[in-house]
Amino acid sequence: MKKQLISALIISSVTFSQASFAGQEEQDTTRTHNEELIGLSSGIVLGAVVAGPVGAIIGAFTGTMIGKSVGDESELKQNTAQLAMQQQEIDNLAAEKQLLATNQQQTKQQLLALQQAQSTRLAELTLGLNVQFKTGSSEIQPHFQAQLDEVAYLLNQSPALRLDLTGYADRRGDSTYNQALSEQRAAEVRSYLVDRGVEVSRLDTSAFGASSPLNQEQSFENDFFDRRVTLRLVTEETAVAATH
Template sequence: MKKQILAALISTTLLTSSMSYAASVQGQEVASEPSDKEALIGVGSGIVLGAVVGGPVGAIIGAFTGGMIGQSVADDSEIKFQQAQLAQQESEIAMLNQEKQHFESLNEQYVSAQRELEGLKQRQGARLEELALGLNVQFKTGSSEVESHFKEQLNEVADVMAMSPELKLDLTGYADRRGESSYNQALSEQRVAEVRRYLVKQGVNESRLDAKAFGATAPVKDEQSFENDFFDRRVTIKLLPADTAIAAN
């Protein structure tokens, strides 16, 4: 009975001292670390538990054990806090990786667009050289229909015109020497009209096209033959000087 009373007194004294010390610390520092509080709670709980179980010696051992328990609780809190920070950092890293991939994709698109633009410039330069020398659209005998192969060339011409709004074109129609002159004249006019119509359909303004026809009066070669007749059935497309005014038709 005496041992129990003595143990109770010791535990009460130690607990009171612990609580007084905690109160004084709280007065000096308003905001204390969670680990200190949890350790202090563990010490107090250990004292009471040790005093009840083992008397004064148990109170001392309980205080030590309770301190360890409180520290363990504090460590668990710190681990959880660090885990939360780690999860936040991982989320930020994942977001940065997504942004990096997005920028890399944009850069690839930019490089691809630059290459395509460079290719367009090269094709435009080549087409301008051809137009400066004269580009021919050939026709079958007695026909004014623009064949698909020449439509592809005319599409490129329209692209060049779109990229160079200052350009103007001269369209001149011809026919071979077979048939009557009046028929050949009309056929050459139809051919140049078809080429002009196709270019307008592709977006070239009519005011930038000068069209005329000469029938069979301007053969490519003096000697007439089946092969030479093929080259005579044509519409020639040439660049006009920049200051050339196109007469209204």
């Protein structure tokens, strides 16, 4: 029995010495060797007690395999946990990317709706937008002042828009007087808009006197509609294209 214990101690000492020497040469595998040594020493003692020197050798081999298996299982658990964390990060990034894409799409839709609403409003203002005047007068009446206030607001909110102002007169009076009156009416509308913050460089004026009546037949009612300044909203691109 003593011989068996002595043999176990000798084998254990030799094994530990070899393991220490190998640990110095290969520092990167320290954990793996330690785990194997734990299993090895445990197997030696167990084998020596049970079956003597031969049992110690067999136990040492078995213990080494057990220690390595325990170390591999621990490493596997760590790797599995790390992979799970990485997968969670990937899932979070994918969710953020999807949310960003959804927000971008919603922003595009909102911008498109705003542009469509602006185009609709622009068309409403452009269609039949005239400022009418009393006979021989260039004074803007309160009803038309309210309309011009809306036009000024639109222009101030939309820097890309310009405004064409065209003055007219009815067919009563001589052509020279009517021409001057139509020019004065266009100038009054331009001045009104400038007073409300519209840059004068964005307002183009012209006048045609009584040369462009709306109806061929002259009457009291037709003369009323001929005394006018028409307003036409255009974009910067349209204005540039019209000059070429």
